[in-house]
Amino acid sequence: MSTPFYVSPQQAMADRAEYARKGIARGRSLVVLQYADGIVFVGENPSRALHKFSEIYDRIGFAAAGKYNEYENLRIGGVRYADLRGYTYDRDDVTARGLANVYAQTLGTIFSSVGEKPYEVELVVAEVGETAEGDQIYRLPHDGSIVDEHGSVAVGGNAEQISGYLDQRHRDGMTLAEALKLAVQSLSRDTNGSEREIPAERLEVAVLDRTRPQKRKFKRIGGRQLSRLLEAGGAETASEAEADSGGDVE
C-alpha cells in the first residue's frame, strides 16, 4: 500500500469542483426564461430521444446540463420523490422548493463524499405559479448549493456569457414568441462572440404553461408549432406574437 500524500481540504474541494465544472462545460448550454404565461425551456439538442427537459409534476419542470446518465438518474429520483409525496399527502404539497432542497442535499453529499465521484451536472428546477409573481426557478450547481433565480437563467458550458446576454435583454411579460427568440439568440452566440444559426430541428423546447386547462402544465413544443412561434418572434410584431402564443395554448 502506498503512503497517501497529504492534500489540503481546500485543494481537494477545488480539484473536485474543477472536475465537475469541466464535465458540465463539455455539454451544450440551455436556458430557462419566464414569459407572460409561464416558463419556457430552450436548449440545443440534436437528439430526439434523450431529453434535457422533462416533467416532474403538475407544475414542476426539470432541466439539466452535463452528463446524461447522472442527470437522468436524478430526474427519475425526482419523479419518484414527487409522485410519492403527492400520493402520501396531496398534489398541492409537491413544491419546487422541496424538490430543489432534496436535489441540493443529494448533490452536496455526493460532492463532498470522498468515496464518490462528484456529479458533472447542473440542474434547474422550475415551478409555474398562478401568476408570474408565483413562478419559481432554482438553479442547482454541482456542489449542492441552491440559487434562487428570477427572469432568466442559463446553465451548461457557456452559461456565464449567455446569462449576461439574457440579463440585459429579458424583461417581464414577454410573449412566448419573444422569449423564444431571445433564448435562441442567446444560445447561438459562440464563446468568441461570433453568431451561428441553430436550425429548428436541433432545438428542444418545452413550456410550463399556466393557462393550460389540464392539471399538468408541462408541454413539449416541436414541429410546426415551433416553427410558427419562431417565425412570429422573428416578425417582431408584438400583436402577432400575442395572437400566436394565445392561439396555441388550447
Next chain:
Amino acid sequence: MEANTRSTGRLPAAFLTPGSSSFMDFLSEHQPELLPGKRSLPPVKGVIEAPHGTTIVAVTFPGGVVLAGDRRATMGNVIAQRDIEKVFPADEYSAVGIAGTAGLAVEMVKLFQLELEHFEKVEGAQLSLEGKANRLSTMIRSNLGMAMQGLAVVPLFAGYDVDREKGRIFSYDVTGGRSEEHGYAATGSGSIFARGAMKKLFRDDLSEAEATTLVVQALYDAADDDSATGGPDVARRIYPIVTVITDDGFRRLTEDEASVIARSVLERRLEQPDGPRASLL
C-alpha cells in the same frame, strides 16, 4: 454510505436506482406498507359495513367510447351518499369506473392514475391500452384478500386505443380476470338491468350523442329495478356522470350537458315509463 442516507437528507438509494418505470414496483421496494395489497388484514367475523358504489356502464361508438355511472353509494339498506363520483379519468385516453367498496375503490383509482402518469413521465411515452388494462388487473388481484371478506372492488375500464383508432372496454371480476367487451358492458349491482337495456338499444353506428343518451337510458333502467342504483335526481340536480373518450382525449360532460340528456330521458319516461320499445322481430 447508504446506511446513513436518511440523516443527510439526500434522496435515498432506492430513488436513484435505475430500474422499473412502475410506481407500484418502486413502492413495493421502498415503502411496501403504502401499497393497498400489502396490508395485513385483521380477522373479522361477518360482513364489514362500508359504503358500496353501484352501477357503471360503457358503450362504444365509431370513434370512441362512453363511460358513465350513477351517483349513489349504499351501506346496507341506507343511502350512504347521493352524489358520489365513481367515474374517473385514468389518463388522457382512458377512464375507469368503479363498483364495489367505495373507499378501497377510490384508493385503487388514485394509485392506478399515478401508475400511468409515473410510467409516462419516466419513459416519456404512454403505456398501450392493453398494458393499462393489465396493470389494473394486477391491482384488483392484489385486493383479493379484502374481496374475500366482502370488500370487493370491480371496475370497468374504457379507453381510446390510439394505435387501433377505436374505443375499447375491459371488464373485470374480483380475482382480477380481465375480458374485453364488444359494444357495451356494465358492472355493479344494477348491471344486469343496465345490460338488458343496452342489449336492446345498442347499434354499431351510434353517434356520440346517441351513445351518451343510451348510457343514461341504461342507468335509468338499472335504477328502476335495483334499489342500490340512483336515478337522475331532478330536485337536487344530481345527474349521472357521463364521460366520453375519443382521439381528442378524455372529456367529462358538464353538469348542464348531463342534465339536458337526463331530463330528455325523464321527459319521455313520463309518457312511457318502461322506456323505448324494441321491435319484436
